[in-house]
Amino acid sequence: PSTIDVKGYSKLVIRCKGPANTYQVRAKSSRRERHSYIEYIDVSEDWQEIEVDMAMMYPAFRGYEMDMPNYPKAVLDEFAILIGNKRYEEFELEIDWIELR
Numbered sequence: 001p002s003t004i005d006v007k008g009y010s011k012l013v014i015r016c017k018g019p020a021n022t023y024q025v026r027a028k029s030s031r032r033e034r035h036s037y038i039e040y041i042d043v044s045e046d047w048q049e050i051e052v053d054m055a056m057m058y059p060a061f062r063g064y065e066m067d068m069p070n071y072p073k074a075v076l077d078e079f080a081i082l083i084g085n086k087r088y089e090e091f092e093l094e095i096d097w098i099e100l101r
Contacts, residue, residue: 003030003075009100010073012052014081018043018093024084025052028077035061037071040084043093051101 012025023043026036037057041050057071063086079098083089 003077004100006054006073006076006100010054011101012054012079012098013101014041014050014052014098015047015096016043016050016093017045017047019091020044021083021091023081023093025057026078026080026082027054027057027071028079029072029075030077035059035066035068036078036080038084041081047096 012027014025021043023041025039025041027038028036036059037054038060039052039057041052043050054071054073059066059068059070063084081093081095083091
C-alpha cells in the first residue's frame, strides 16, 4: 500500500451502515508516527454518507490528546475505524465506499 495525496481535499466521506454506535476514525500521515489523528462519527443502522472534516481531526496517542496541530492534510498513510470505548467488542460495520471531497 502507498500513501494517498490528500492536498486539495477537505473531507473524508464514508458511506456505511452498522450497529448504531459512535465510532472513532483514525488517520496517520506516516506509519512511523506514534500518534493518530482522530474524529468521532455516529453511525446508524441505515445506509448513510458521513463526512469527516479532516481539519478537525486532532492528534492523540493512547487516548490522550497531544499538544500538536490538527491533521496536516498532506498525505494519508493509514486509516482505521474502531469503537473507542476501551473494551473488547465485536461489531460489523458495512462500508460501501470511502472517498475524498
